[in-house]
Ligand SMILES: Nc1ncnc2c1ncn2[C@@H]1O[C@H](COP(=O)(O)OP(=O)(O)OP(=O)(O)O)[C@@H](O)[C@H]1O
């Protein structure tokens with residue numbers, strides 16, 4: 091670059107300097123964008139393939155092309171008219187919804203108790219609950235199975251749901267969030283004549299809505315996609331949940347990928363809905379927390 | 384409205400006793416302020432009255448009824464907390480109505496009562512707002528409104544003004560006092576600010592380390608402090624205390640200064656602290672007691688504080704605001720004999 095005649099040296103130096111120092115920053119920016127871009131592609135590709143495959147005819151399934159040669163919605167009509175998928179969908183909705191509601195209630199009730207009440211053995215109970223986090227599901231399914239068998243819970247909603255109605259993680263999460271509810275609020279309510287259950291429900295719960303929303307998303311997704319335990323505890327096709335049902339879609343000899351992908355594509359819709367509903371609470375919660383004080 | 388009586392109230396956390404026997408009778412409609420340094424047990428006492436904290440021993444009576452074993456809601460009290468404790472997820476109106484939740488009042492009456500309280504506190508326009516749309520002073524008014532709405536026998540305030548800035552604090556102080564004159568409920572007010580205590584109280588309870596040091600009207604605790612702690616704690620700048628010895632009607636201070644004091648009965652000859660408030664000690668007035676050199680001046684407008692270096696130690700006195708002595712001047716400070724306080728050095732108790 092040639093400095094215009096009469097341009098003071100200092101300023102042209104400054105110009106050079108800023109350019110020199112901007113370039114690495116630009117490089118950093120480019121690399122960052124690139125990484126994000128790759129990450130984005132990596133995350134979107136499976137979904138893109140899922141949708142693409144669901145729009146293909148069976149003979150085209152093993153073709154890697156993203157855009158099907160002859161797109162069809164035949165698979166969707168088939169899956170939606172197939173009575174089995176309908177029931178799996180209903181089962182999954184019922185199970186994930188009830189489990190989510192139970193977790194929101196029980197986890198927060200226990201978390202609140204552990205956080206706000208002083209009683210002998212409190213610490214031990216808390217540690218006991220936390221320690222269950224360290225046991226993997228794979229190890230638990232056998233005792234669960236034996237238990238379900240002896241109580242006659244096999245192949246029932248209750249059998250699928252009971253292990254997840256309360257989770258140690260949710261309890262821990264809620265306990266931590268209740269720490270942010272000032273004791274003054276609780277004491278003020280006590281003076282105003284509320285009993286402890288009313289205080290929990292009308293004072294403490296509304297103040298931890300963001301945490302409840304996060305927990306709801308987490309529990310709902312976890313149960314919506316749960317595979318191992320529902321697979322083990324169910325026998326009849328009518329009791330399957332979507333993941334269990336889809337895994338066996340097609341006939342015994344051949345796996346019908348286009349139908350599995352169609353089912354999977356349809357089953358993402360409720361998770362999107364749940365996410366969109368509860369995400370709003372999280373954002374609003376953060377905004378509220380920022381404003382108060 | 385009701386009387387309140389505390390009888391030898393004690394509180395221990397584990398094996399440490401933090402309140403060592405608090406006894407106090409509060410008359411119906413009285414405004415009593417608990418004041419004392421941080422950690423002296425003011426909040427603990429208040430929380431025991433409210434029923435938020437168990438009493439280790441002693442008896443609490445509200446309106447002549449022992450309340451030791453009653454739940455907070457059965458005690459007919461209301462409490463205002465330092466950080467307001469108004470619920471951020473409820474409107475002002477809901478917050479105030481919250482105080483009426485457990486009352487059996489019919490709905491229209493509740494509504495009327497809420498409007499009435501909002502009117503008294505000048506909050507009618509704010510009823511639909513959320514707390515985060517209010518200023519600190521307005522939030523505190525909401526908290527007071529929620530306490531008022533039930534018309535409790537006793538109001539308990541735990542440092543309700545300490546989160547406000549100085550100007551707002553002065554203003555709220557006045558408002559609470561006016562409110563008390565208007566509604567007339569018994570009030571127990573906790574603060575560590577002695578100005579708040581002096582300006583608001585009918586009677587002040589001064590506490591230290593879990594003991595009551597003195598109970599009295601603002602004038603009593605100011606003019607007749609029971610011990611050196613009260614003497615230092617009440618009044619700003621605090622009382623000058625000069626070490627010395629008393630014999631008959633003469634106090635012999637350090638640096639061989641002799642001061643004539645009112646004769647004490649059977650005081651004998653002993654070590655004392657001679658106390659005199661800066662407000663009672665002026666340069667070039669009658670009854671000179673001690674002289675020295677002015678080392679510092681603090682003009683306050685109508686008056687000037689002067690720091691005087693005397694043989695018995697540094698002393699603060701008050702001089703005229705218009706023509707105060709200059710730094711470096713030698714002044715003779717005088718005080719009326721009745722404004723001299725004598726404390727036993729060992730026990731700190733007042734001998735006058
Ligand atoms: N839960 C508790 N466990 C143990 N000690 C406590 C507890 N609560 C209070 N104390 C102790 O009791 C004493 C009195 O506390 P309190 O809160 O009544 O003081 P305060 O006069 O209100 O002080 P401040 O002006 O700082 O609010 C303090 O020494 C404190 O350490």
Ligand SMILES: [Mg+2]
Pocket residue numbers: 425426427
């Ligand atoms: Mg306190």
